[in-house]
Amino acid sequence: MLGRRRWWMAVAALGAATLGLCGCDNKSKEAAPGPDRPAAPGASEPWKVGAYLSLSGAETQFGIETKEGIELATDAINAKGGVKGRQIKVLYEDDKSNPQETNNKVLQLINRDKVVALLGEVSSSRSKIGGIVANKYKVPMITPSSTSPEVTQVGPFVFRVCFTDDEQGKLGAEFVVKTLGKKKVGLIYASDDLYSAGLAQQFKDAVVQRGGAVTIEKSFPKTETNFTTYINELRDAKPEIIYAPVYYSSMVPIARQAKAAGVPGSMFVGGDGWDADTLLADAGEELEGAMFTNHYAPDVPWPNAQAFLKAYKDRFKHEPTSLGAMGYDAALMLYDAMGRAKADTPEAIRDAIAETKGFEGATGTIAIDAERNADKAVVIVQIKGKKFTYYTTVNDKPAAKP
């Protein structure tokens, strides 16, 4: 008995000692690089840019595609000799799709690695966290694909290259009422999902402003999978078109059940939440002819987009999604601003990003507006023959070219 207890004590002591050692070790490691590290890198040293992404966890797929886009842009610029004669080195950090981890990783990139700018996050909630930190330490940040309006509202150092949900809802309405000429609209959305409900609200207001009307409106909790009754209701109200700003995960059962209830896929118009291969694989046939507002389409006729598409396919051996395209644009827009900046400091780069006008990216011509959002056209994608195809672009601001 005593023997056993002593044994346990020995193990415990050993454990404590190891912990102690680790602690010391960590401290000494952390202490070392700080003071003797040069604050401003020399002229020949590469630029350090930080990217925090979901490279593991729930949104891994999105994170990896964004990273591929950033890599492509970085290598292209480095092959041309870099920015101001210096190569660019992107330091990638994995936030594991986790908000707490995001905070740590962004702090590490800023304080330990002294990056001049940040690229980051797909998810709006994590971009907002990263943005708050970036703004506090005065390091400019560009989010490739976070569409929540709140993200850039955190402060003057945070920008985006995608459109906001507000903009998307408005332009969706512009497309439905002006381009398609449909006045009687049905609406179905997830009432407890910020993205879906926000888009629905923006859309509804914008449709009314443009002389249309939402004749029937159905909302569901986002965990819902049985849509038959909703679809019957929508069908019986006989709208000319149904706007469904929902994620693809809800759209698959909606499409299948709609087809069973006799509502054709071409009745539906959606948002960028539809942009997933899964939607094509699982409900491609049911959604034949349906359209949605998006950042990008694989066959969009702009030369930049086509060049991107070719380079991406050559390198990664698969079709890029809009996440890859936006990662690419975010990185390129940052490098463009770094080239124009009057000094090599984060503040000067911030000012250069804020002055971006007429930037030609893979996802269109981008100007940064006063709220640090991207002013750009929305691409309308149509599902045709189980493929996403380019339909048209919509822009209600005459100032920016499509």
Place this chain on the structure above:
Amino acid sequence: MDKIVSALITGLAQGAMIALVSLGYTMVYGILKLINFAHSEVFMMGAFIGLFSILAFGGQSSPLVAGVAGTLCAMAFAGLLGTLVERVAYAPLRARGRGKANTRITPLVTALGMSVLLQNLAQLLFTARYRGYPQLLPIEHTRKVIFVTAVVVMVGLELLVHRTWMGKAMRALSVNVEAARLMGVRTSRVISITFITGSVLAALGAVLYCLDQSQVYPTMGVVIGTRAFVAAVIGGIGNIPGAMLGGLLIGVIGEMTKLTPYSGLQDVLIFTALIVVLLVKPTGLLGKQAIEKV
């Protein structure tokens, strides 16, 4: 009127599916007084295995063979998983807690732990991606299949519980596990069989559910698990016809709500119904007042 009838039919199919899952909760509770929170994850795992085996058996090219064989595979796997969960997480605790007063709360905690573990395991193995089932049957027919299957299962289960030796043993256990053991019932075997039955039915429900309307993803168990659990409680947990009634009720209430402008509030309504039922009749609609021994 047409609307109401069609909503009623959809609701009954939906409810039958919920009822299939809620049987697992109700059976385990009836015998062990344990709410097996891992049940919803057995459902989810069943759905994944169902999808993989349906695809392996040819999917849409041979719908009947793939559907039946895939469902059987999913059921077999879920049965195994159910026993495994019971052996790993509940049986050792039961053995240790024998004779001690407070033995309810520990298995409850391990049940929650098991649920989280299985969910994360699924995310690790299958990733968080949503995967769609191939459409083996048109939706109208899938719904008929669901309803008929649920009714057949329910009748079969009633026969099992009331007409067989195993059913008698189950009922004996539900009255008093220790006494049943003293009378020569091999309690751990009966408990295993209860878990297997519940899990097999969950997998059946899972495959039918996915064929009808859903995709498969690691957290799908939470949604349907909550509803099934509420159904079991509304019907009177521990009572098999009660679970059926509760499931149908929830299905129909849910669909009826969708006809109103307050369609986003169906979960609110379902939980309100739960509270009302529990206030009026704390044992649930078909639950019997337990006789407390003095």
